[in-house]
Amino acid sequence: MPECTNPLWPCAMTGAAACLAGFDGMAVVIHGSSGCYYYPTTLLHAPLHGTFILEHEIIFGSEDRLNEVIGGLSGQGKRIAVITTCVPAILGEDIRSMLEKHDVILVDSPGFSGDVEVGYKNALSILAPRIDPDLCGVNIDGICLFDPFYAGNVQEITRLLTMARIPVGTVFSLDRLDNVQHASPYTIGTNEDFLSGVGKYCGGTLGFRTIEATFKKLNEVFADADVDRVFSELEQQEERMVKACDKYLLRFDPPSVVIFAGFSYAEHAAGTLERYLDADILCIGSRNAPGESKYPVEQVAGLDGVPSLIAQHNPDLVMGSSFEGSVCETRAFTGITPPLRGTVRLAPTPFAGINGTLSLVEQVLNTCMDKKPGRS
């Protein structure tokens, strides 16, 4: 792997913690040093525990320390999950047998094993979700505590499903732990970078056309569904949005855009801006391995790739994280991917669903009007 200047994406250990800490009834233990513990704790804002190992435990073994921490958490009615960090992962200790007297889930997810998505998927697979075929409902997946839009996405998709009279199944990964073993047979997504692979996938919720297609499928599956209410709201809100975009285009040229985000969110942003603002999508700098796209796309893992891509394309608008916000100079900027630092975010803003698209376009229009791209 070539060297990387200012890596933009967290490690697999953080991804595993982001997945597991989303489940109520789970006590997540980071088996590693305090340094490895502090980052996911501050990023995820979730209650995590740590073994905070020291050098002598590396030399003489970490069994006692691990048992001490696990013992302290036992009896609290929570399932304990232990995530191994880099050093414990290579020590050759048989952690599974060390912990056999405890009912513990062991997730081997050291930082060097990959990026955040790798750890998330690994952790979820170890939880071994099970479908309850008798359940009537739809699981929501793609929810990851690492995503600044996760809470808004859950609220928004729950709202849409409720509007359509479709029960909500298990939310992966923000739910009661026991619901992991009682998932519904069908699933819809909010972010395909964090797919659960549980149940029959009925589609995503990023963008109006995708929502429409997904709820049409759900209508075929659920005889009692009332998706017309969703379609009605979608139509009304799309009309409002189109009016706002057309009004913008009366005065300004469409923005040219470079987008940095996970592939799924970046594709949604690109498609939405092209469709409603006739935006010129110059390039996508994907945080993770990109899939097929109609837009120019390349993976950008380090910060040094960001200014060079911006300089190469000279966009009016940059979308990304606060890293991109720091290097886009005076260009219009919209934050769509973590981290979003240096700004106060209190309300659970969605990225998925009807309100997610409205929020995205609202932010773009406001920032572009402030910067007035394309205005002569």
Added chain:
Amino acid sequence: MILNPLPIHTSRFGGCTLTGALSVTTHIRNTASIVHGPKGCTHHNFSLLHATGLDNETVTLPALVSTALSESDIVFGGEGALLRTLEAVAENDVEAIFVLSSCIVDTIGDDVAAICNREYGVPVVIVPTAGFLGGTFQNGVANALCAIAGTAEPCPVSDSVNIIGEKNLEYEVEENYAEVIRLLDMLGIPVNIRYVHDITFDEIGFLGAARLNVLREPALMPVGNYLNERFGTPFIPSFPLGLSGTISFVEAVAGTFGIDSSRVVEKERLFQRDTLDGFSDLEGMAASFDPAMIDPEGVNSSSEVAEAVRMHMKKPGTSGVSLGPGTPVGTTGVRRMLHRWRRQLHA
């Protein structure tokens, strides 16, 4: 939230040497810091430094380069990755390269020194870190300050002070520095360099030019001793803390320079009386200190302030309003702490 059910060693919570060392090395302009380890370690630290910079209204984008060790590097050794990274970074227009190792590298036994001791056409400084295997955040800070000081040679001394080991991740780092400057200005003593806070690599060459080093906190005394041995510079172990601490700081600095401090001390005492008079409404109010406040210097200076405004203090964590941790730097720091106390007491 219970962070640790059975805390035995306070060093368990001491953070990572990498973070401490990077809080120093990234404040030297036009240099690069290589973190020898998996990408995640570098991302964590880059993200933290970036967030801290934004909190301080500066866009901090330090050049942190990860050797990006993969699973196969962990198995077969990562020295090749370090060599490749050093060669690539040396091609850039940097004045120095700092090399920091992670805990995984220490565990697999890479010979970092052997790789760094080769010729790259630019100074390469090894900062002993090794993640948590090298100690705590504080060790990382001290190790970086000492390692970088090793690049400077003794030089002619002038009547000035160095500020040593500012907490660059501290939210109020600039305000604390400004308070020290206010006191030094009253004595007519300039600052030589802020070691290390937003300086150039060239400036480090003048580290030995100060007559006195002012350490940010007593935990940096090993650094103070090292600089004393290397350059013969005496040190004061801490920024001024609290009321009497501020007066004794002024007297100690003046004493080193052979200055009569009596007029400055009198002026500062007057300022302190005026400050305390502004908080006379706190007199008799009951409060206690947060039990989490374990720093003895912080406890002592806060207790002294509470006594000065005649508050009724109870045993920590017992009853009344629980006042949060505070280490008030100088009289201005005392004033800000009193404002926070007033807000808590009136909440």
